[in-house]
Amino acid sequence: MKYVIRYVKPHIPTMIFGFTIKFTGTILDLMIPYILSYIIDEVTPRNDIGLVIRWGLMMAVCAALVLVCNVWANRVASAVSRDSIEALRHDLFYKISYLSSSQVDAFTIPSLVTRMTTDTYNLHRTLNMIQRMGVRAPILMLGGVVVTMFIDPWLSAILCFLIPFMILAVARISRKSIPLFGKAQIAADAMIRVVRENATGIRVIKALSRTEYEKDRYETVNSRLNAAEAKASITMAASGPLINLMLNTGLAAVIVVGAWRVSTGAMKPGAIVAFLTYFTIILNSVMAISRLITMSSKAIASAGRVEEVMMTPQDMEIRPWTGRPETAPGASPDAPDMASGKRPPHMEFDHVSFSYNKRAYNLSDLSFSLEHGQSLGIIGPTGAGKSTLAQLLLRLYDIDSGQIRIDGRDISTFPLKELRQKFGVVFQNDVLFKDSLLNNIDMGRKLDMDAIDRAVEVAQAASFIAGSGGYEKPIAVKGVNLSGGQKQRVLIARALAGRPEFLILDDSSSALDYKTDAAFRRSLSQSFSGTTTIIIAQRISSIMHCDKILVLEDGIPQGLGTHEELLKTCDAYREISTIQMGGEDL
Numbered sequence: 001m002k003y004v005i006r007y008v009k010p011h012i013p014t015m016i017f018g019f020t021i022k023f024t025g026t027i028l029d030l031m032i033p034y035i036l037s038y039i040i041d042e043v044t045p046r047n048d049i050g051l052v053i054r055w056g057l058m059m060a061v062c063a064a065l066v067l068v069c070n071v072w073a074n075r076v077a078s079a080v081s082r083d084s085i086e087a088l089r090h091d092l093f094y095k096i097s098y099l100s101s102s103q104v105d106a107f108t109i110p111s112l113v114t115r116m117t118t119d120t121y122n123l124h125r126t127l128n129m130i131q132r133m134g135v136r137a138p139i140l141m142l143g144g145v146v147v148t149m150f151i152d153p154w155l156s157a158i159l160c161f162l163i164p165f166m167i168l169a170v171a172r173i174s175r176k177s178i179p180l181f182g183k184a185q186i187a188a189d190a191m192i193r194v195v196r197e198n199a200t201g202i203r204v205i206k207a208l209s210r211t212e213y214e215k216d217r218y219e220t221v222n223s224r225l226n227a228a229e230a231k232a233s234i235t236m237a238a239s240g241p242l243i244n245l246m247l248n249t250g251l252a253a254v255i256v257v258g259a260w261r262v263s264t265g266a267m268k269p270g271a272i273v274a275f276l277t278y279f280t281i282i283l284n285s286v287m288a289i290s291r292l293i294t295m296s297s298k299a300i301a302s303a304g305r306v307e308e309v310m311m312t313p314q315d316m317e318i319r320p321w322t323g324r325p326e327t328a329p330g331a332s333p334d335a336p337d338m339a340s341g342k343r344p345p346h347m348e349f350d351h352v353s354f355s356y357n358k359r360a361y362n363l364s365d366l367s368f369s370l371e372h373g374q375s376l377g378i379i380g381p382t383g384a385g386k387s388t389l390a391q392l393l394l395r396l397y398d399i400d401s402g403q404i405r406i407d408g409r410d411i412s413t414f415p416l417k418e419l420r421q422k423f424g425v426v427f428q429n430d431v432l433f434k435d436s437l438l439n440n441i442d443m444g445r446k447l448d449m450d451a452i453d454r455a456v457e458v459a460q461a462a463s464f465i466a467g468s469g470g471y472e473k474p475i476a477v478k479g480v481n482l483s484g485g486q487k488q489r490v491l492i493a494r495a496l497a498g499r500p501e502f503l504i505l506d507d508s509s510s511a512l513d514y515k516t517d518a519a520f521r522r523s524l525s526q527s528f529s530g531t532t533t534i535i536i537a538q539r540i541s542s543i544m545h546c547d548k549i550l551v552l553e554d555g556i557p558q559g560l561g562t563h564e565e566l567l568k569t570c571d572a573y574r575e576i577s578t579i580q581m582g583g584e585d586l
């Protein structure tokens with residue numbers, strides 16, 4: 001909670017202002033029943049209609065002022081909660097954007113979405129409610145007790161006897177319900193995950209007639225969420241009726257004792273009317289406090305979840321760069337010496353190993369190097385570690401041993417932005433955003449139009465863009481209004497438009513027909529000859545012309561060389577070639 005309170009601190013002067021208005025309104029509110037009892041007991045017996053009207057007007061003015069003060073204070077409260085939570089949401093979004101891929105994997109995306117939406121919404125509502133009721137309800141409760149003491153200390157004693165029991169009951173119940181609300185939020189994460197998967201996979205679900213199965217899956221997570229929420233709410237809901245029971249018992253006692261005291265002349269009837277009104281005010285304020293505690297229980301659980309993200313430390317350390325690379329554990333002892341004058345390779349994997357779960361390696365002892373402008377084709381069965389290799393280059397994950405170097409410099413010494421700006425990447429199943437085609441290529445980089453035009457030409461996208469409305473063509477969410485091949489061409493254009501030093505294409509020409517794929521590769525080698533390229537593909541025809549080809553299987557390199565070399569030396573490559581090309585090269 002401490003972290004979230006930081007966001008409220010700058011608004012404390014405004015909050016105090018709001019509280020002052022609320023306080024004034026509440027005091028005026030408390031005066032109304034007192035004036036009423038005065039009119040009944042003191043003014044009416046005088047038979048002076050003018051005096052009754054004057055006191056009546058006074059009551060009306062008080063009521064009007066209460067209304068103005070409440071509306072004003074509530075507006076201030078809304079502004080404070082809106083501004084505080086807006087700042088929190090902004091920072092949370094920023095923090096999430098900078099989480100490393102392994103941290104995102106650990107939190108899971110649905111959980112981050114719930115933290116960003118439901119949890120911040122809970123905080124917003126509670127902060128608002130605290131300002132609205134947090135001052136009013138306790139003042140009404142305590143003020144009510146004080147005024148009733150003036151009216152009749154005997155009746156007030158009944159109230160004073162009940163209040164500690166009510167507070168104790170609410171406190172015990174809310175202590176029980178806070179962890180239950182935390183569990184309900186975790187169940188909400190699971191439900192959002194299923195909804196997300198269904199929304200993104202709606203086509204395949206329909207195509208495979210999995211609708212019924214998915215309905216069952218949704219019902220399972222939904223009923224788990226309902227059960228978790230019901231458990232938390234039922235626990236918390238006990239507080240309302242319990243307080244009601246105590247107060248109504250108290251009310252009955254007040255009526256009995258009050259009637260007896262009026263009959264003995266110790267109390268006037270107007271005082272009883274005022275007392276009952278105060279009793280109702282106190283009842284409502286205790287109920288409001290109990291509601292506030294319920295909301296706060298949820299908000300405390302939400303604040304914890306938000307804080308967990310905000311407090312996540314940066315796990316991508318940027319190591320200092322000395323100009324002389326120290327050899328990382330596992331890296332070869334002859335790592336390049338920058339002082340020797342010999343130009344190091346453009347990119348180098350030096351005995352790199354990596355595991356996602358830190359139990360079994362997903363890439364094991366991988367070494368290769370590429371000179372400026374060279375191309376590397378990577379081929380291998382699914383799950384071989386091809387995409388992982390691309391992610392390690394961009395430092396989306398940190399390697400476990402070895403070293404990855406760019407121009408002889410360990411990539412962990414580059415500021416992340418500088419490192420990633422060197423790359424143009426098309427990931428497998430990459431996304432297009434709901435925006436114009438041009439903005440999807442430019443991606444806020446403010447690239448010059450010549451670079452964009454050239455990238456579009458090379459990506460073989462020029463004719464389809466010209467024929468479908470030009471650069472201003474609106475793209476639907478995830479590019480669903482484009483064909484698979486058109487989408488891939490726009491994504492390739494996006495990767496090339498920044499004139500990258502390195503180009504990584506992860507299975508990004510799979511939807512191109514053979515002719516377009518060949519034209520793209522030809523155009524790429526002509527127009528981007530200085531760009532070092534990594535092409536990950538399933539089709540041997542997409543990579544057979546690369547300067548080097550890496551064959552991966554279960555994260556273990558099986559062969560590295562040219563197409564011709566691998567046909568002679570690598571069984572796995574020969575097998576792929578035989579299957580795909582009928583062994584014609586052999």
Ligand SMILES: Nc1ncnc2c1ncn2[C@@H]1O[C@H](COP(=O)(O)OP(=O)(O)OP(=O)(O)O)[C@@H](O)[C@H]1O
Nearest residue numbers: 105356357362381382383384385386387388389428
């Ligand atoms: N975020 C992740 N967390 C845990 N394991 C992962 C993660 N991403 C990939 N893996 C595992 O790492 C291994 C390599 O995955 P990778 O995506 O690199 O394979 P790939 O060769 O690109 O496969 P494909 O050709 O099917 O795209 C697989 O066993 C996969 O299950």
